[in-house]
Amino acid sequence: MKKATFAMGCFWQPDVVFSKFPGVLKTTVGYMGGDEKKFPNPTYEQVCTNKTGYAEVIQIEFDEKKISNSGLLKIFWNNHNPTTLNRQGPDVGSQYRSAIFYHDGKQKDEAEKSKKEIQKNFSKPIVTEITKAGKFFPAEDYHQKYLEKRGVESCHI
Numbered sequence: 001m002k003k004a005t006f007a008m009g010c011f012w013q014p015d016v017v018f019s020k021f022p023g024v025l026k027t028t029v030g031y032m033g034g035d036e037k038k039f040p041n042p043t044y045e046q047v048c049t050n051k052t053g054y055a056e057v058i059q060i061e062f063d064e065k066k067i068s069n070s071g072l073l074k075i076f077w078n079n080h081n082p083t084t085l086n087r088q089g090p091d092v093g094s095q096y097r098s099a100i101f102y103h104d105g106k107q108k109d110e111a112e113k114s115k116k117e118i119q120k121n122f123s124k125p126i127v128t129e130i131t132k133a134g135k136f137f138p139a140e141d142y143h144q145k146y147l148e149k150r151g152v153e154s155c156h157i
Contacts, residue, residue, distance in 0.1 A: 007055035007099035008080035009088025023066025083124040101133040
């Protein structure tokens with residue numbers, strides 16, 4: 001089993017999107033990429049202050065025999081706008097940034113290659129960060145499977 005971690009705006013929608021794909025064994029929403037010394041156990045309220053450095057992320061556990069990291073990257077790129085800095089739709093703040101948190105050198109190489117390739121589809125520059133994965137902090141229970149619990153598949157109006 002492998003892990004992939006992406007930030008692509010509010011974490012509720014990516015949870016729905018990635019959960020549907022064969023080979024995705026588990027999704028967990030949480031936080032990554034912030035100041036672990038000042039905020040060693042970040043809460044949603046802290047992350048929403050835009051002062052922690054954390055991004056809302058989806059961490060995916062997947063079976064490489066059924067879906068590749070490259071396949072997950074395609075889903076990532078196709079399900080958010082990677083050209084908006086610290087923003088996705090109406091959500092604004094650094095916690096909503098676009099980022100790929102790689103877990104090994106192969107994932108880093110694949111992320112960089114896919115970013116270069118997908119840039120051809122955009123007139124604006126892609127602002128997606130590609131960063132080594134840090135500690136993952138699962139979000140509070142009420143955020144896990146948030147949309148699924150409410151019987152909806154999208155939080156967009």
